[in-house]
Amino acid sequence: MTKSSEDSPSRRTFMTVIIGLISAVIGVAVAIPILGTILSPLFKKRDIVWAELGKIDDLKKIEPLTPKFVPVYFRVKEGWTINTLPRQVIVVKDITGKLYFFSNQCTHLGCPLHWIPARQKFLCPCHGGMFNVLGKVVGGPPPRPLFQWVHKLNNGTVLIQNKFMDNPKDRGV
């Protein structure tokens, strides 16, 4: 016959420990797959693709220091779907003729920038960040200059990757 916990204090301790252990084992066994599903996105690699922006000769014809907004369409795997992510590329030609491919996302918290021709500045409508036409911060809270898309030239066509240059923390997008 088993003793009740009231007869023996050591029996009581034993039961308490076993109750605790069983709870812990079941708890951990359930928590592990839950943690797995929650943390799963951390182990997924970002789907990096190239998208066509346009012919380099056409892009070179734009006015210097006047931004041109050109949409690109990335076909990207997101979760269990493949979706088209439309994004704006701001093409700017500086006075030496060099082309820049900026993102239109504010580097502060990612709001869409407005180009204000009268002031020759990009303005962030969320928190008042300001950039000049070459992407330098000229006012407001943004911590860094405009993001530039990773790009390459292929047979006279400019290709854009859904990734920003020198952006180790993968901010924006």
Add this chain to the structure above:
Amino acid sequence: MFKKIQEWFDERIGLTELINEFNGERIPARGGWAYTFGSLLAFLFIIQVVTGMFLLFYYVPYFPMARNSTYFLKHHVLMGNILLGIHLWGAFTMIFILLVHMSRVYFSGSYKKPREMQWVAGMVLFSVVVILGLTGYMLVGNENSWWTINVLDNVASHVPFIGGFIRILVKGGTETSVLTMQHIFAIHVWLLPIVVIMFIPIHIFLVRKTGEQGMALEYKNSKLSDDDINKWKHPDATVPFFPDQLFKDMIVALGVFAVIYFLAVYYGAAIGPMYRPLALNFAPEADWYFLANEELLKYFPGHGLIIFSTFLVPVLGFAILFALPFIDRGHERSPFKRPAATVLGILFLLLLVYLTLIGGEPKAPATV
């Protein structure tokens, strides 16, 4: 007949006794109307749960479809606009009343010993309800939702060390995608409501456990000093919760619900345009309760200071609020006898109102 049914239950489970136990709690008599906010919040939460449950009959948490399913619910479902309206205005009212309830508790010193844990439980409820509001805003799936998701993800990414991971976890991936919406949906309709459903009983249980404590005006006849813990246990007069207090609770609930219903029917819930990632002239707007925070984000420029607006100031603010009963340990409860706390509280509320008002101003001229 009724009597017989009652007896049948009493014999088995002691129903009358149980009901009396729940309803018979004695409440300090004088502050009756000031004590209605807590019940009002419980009432508003029930309204949110019930309306939300039936919104699920139509809602699809998939980014391109979410906004259209909400639109369908509003325009093509019989009285769907009222249901959606109640859910929206009920949420706004709930957050507003939460602030009122917290202010009442703060100014009347009701968080003081022995009610510290109750304040902490209340702060958990407050935090969760604000996140419920934000996630609800994201679920509409319109243009504002899209940018709110991105902006708040980026705010989260500024948490020191683990920010980048948090951002990926919240998004469910590296892009704002179907998985993002699914995550937010699960959090909004299941995870956080469960937390609220768990913490409301804890909050109420703690009220009852600590007994008939009230505001300073309940103790006009008491001759004990403020430092005497026994003073606060014995208000001058008490009334039973049912029907005296519940009567007032119900009148307030009816009044507030009438306002919500009016707003739901006449203003309804605005469903903005479908999100257009290519739009060049869109200015995202936050809900009114987030504008103060939004305004805060405009300050602290540059790489070194951004962490103040995205992390340090909000986290410190919440930490102070959570720890309030452990910071302010005096026994005085009357707002007039603790001027420092009262003045600080009023200044904080004024700052909040000021930031909200200027945070709501248009921030950039539209593109010409």
